[in-house]
Amino acid sequence: MSFQSLGLSKPLLDAIQKMEYAEPYPIQSKAIPAILSGKDVQGNAQTGSGKTASFVLPILEMFHKKKESRNLHLKVLILVPTRELAMQISEVIDSFSEHLPIKVKNLAVFGGVPLNQQMVRLKNTEILVATPGRLLDMVSTNSIHLGKIEILVLDEADKMLDMGFQDEMADILRLIPAKRQNILFSATLDTKLDKIKSSVLHNPEIIEIEAEVQNLDLIKQTAYIVNAERKGPLLRHLIVSQNMVQVLVFVSSTRTADNVVAKLKKNGINASAIHSKKTQAARTEALSGFKKGKVNILVATDLASRGIDIQFLPFVINYELPRSPKDYVHRIGRTGRANSPGEAISLITLEEEPHFYIIQKKMGKRVEKIDAETLDFGF
Incomplete structure (x- = not known):
């Protein structure tokens, strides 16, 4: 299977070629078409399996297809457990969107830096990558509004629960529209995820990729x-x-x-x-x-x-x-x-x-x- 067969447009395929990705990983070949179809998706795949591109690419494709009717407001929220992962995903978004005719502004926000530094960069952000605590900090200062979120991504959801973000995640879910597309990724099938899955996902397509043995x-x-x-x-x-x-x-x-x-x-x-x-x-x-x-x-x-x-x-x-x-x-x-x-x-x-x-x-x-x-x- 090739990236061309997954329904991605030429600007994204050009970026993929520049990054020297020969063919999609298993999680990408299954998740990209499902996300593009508008379905909720639950993906279980180990860290390093290519899952970031599996949701970044279809999200950027949706922005590209709507380029004539886009309003510059926050449409996509990606929640992650750590600042390092937030920065990494933001860099991936930048890399894949390099050739898009209309740029998609994304921003990573997390604790450990002054809140004001991140607040001043929020204008015209369409994709926000955030740790739960810092996102709620921004909500409490009225510097951000989540009322027009169309896509919610929970990446490494199992780690967010392990790190004690249950209450923050529940608060965030109450702040975003009930009608939205939901994408949840985790590295494990921990039963602790059952409650959050039932409250977030609606008739999801479930994708399970067995961990590959390290060569x-x-x-x-x-x-x-x-x-x-x-x-x-x-x-x-x-x-x-x-x-x-x-x-x-x-x-x-x-x-x-x-x-x-x-x-x-x-x-x-x-x-x-x-x-x-x-x-x-x-x-x-x-x-x-x-x-x-x-x-x-x-x-x-x-x-x-x-x-x-x-x-x-x-x-x-x-x-x-x-x-x-x-x-x-x-x-x-x-x-x-x-x-x-x-x-x-x-x-x-x-x-x-x-x-x-x-x-x-x-x-x-x-x-x-x-x-x-x-x-x-x-x-």
Whole structure:
């Protein structure tokens, strides 16, 4: 199946071609026609399955078809659990709408930045991507009105419930028109979603995409056995000796992230940290710089790494191991995407070896180990 067969217009197909998407993912091939037909849609698909494009593309197609009769008011509301996801979706909308003859203004709003900064940008916004709390902040100041919403998207609805947004979501539903198209995506089939689904969706088309097994064969995995105090020098040695220019480094705490970045910078390596204690401006700047290649090394905690989606990321380094084998696979799965090879490196202390053994057993794959004591770091 091709994108041309899904009912998308030439400006969107041009954007898809420019972004080098060869063919639609399963969630896209099923969701795009359903959304274009005006149906409510419930999609269950894992993170990274292409679900953002599966609702962004048909929504933009609807705007394109109505270009002669459009009024510049807020028509689409996309609710998300995190600021990183809000920014990512907004960037996707911008990318896909590049060739539309009449631009569609979208805006991402979230906490962590002054409310006034976002309020002044609301004028003529047609698609709003928002976290629930910040949206209600705007409603309470009468800076936004939701009375003309035509399409509601709940993205990662399961995570919104996990993060305690039940009451906020219920308040928002009372503020928007009852007659609207509804699109709900989640990564799980959690029964906690039943109540929100029953109150939002009307005779939905249900699309379930089974999680694909990560193709670990595309990822070269290596583990270096190293004393804790030599992890920093080893990390710098690997970056310099292998001429790594784009590396995502995972750590377990905000403090470690800052310490690792400080030592990298001290040794002339361009690095930034992204974690929950950074200001939103700092996180946005770090993520943008990394995606554009202005920052070579991005040091991230697992939670803050949501929204980091780079198709051809060559290196992932586990400076510290995650708590679960599932998180390990998710981390290293940031590389080896789009049938392109990648490399995942883990720095393991003797104390971490038993935990790493469990990770390998659960993963069903042995990882080559190298004794770092045999290496001359040159630092």
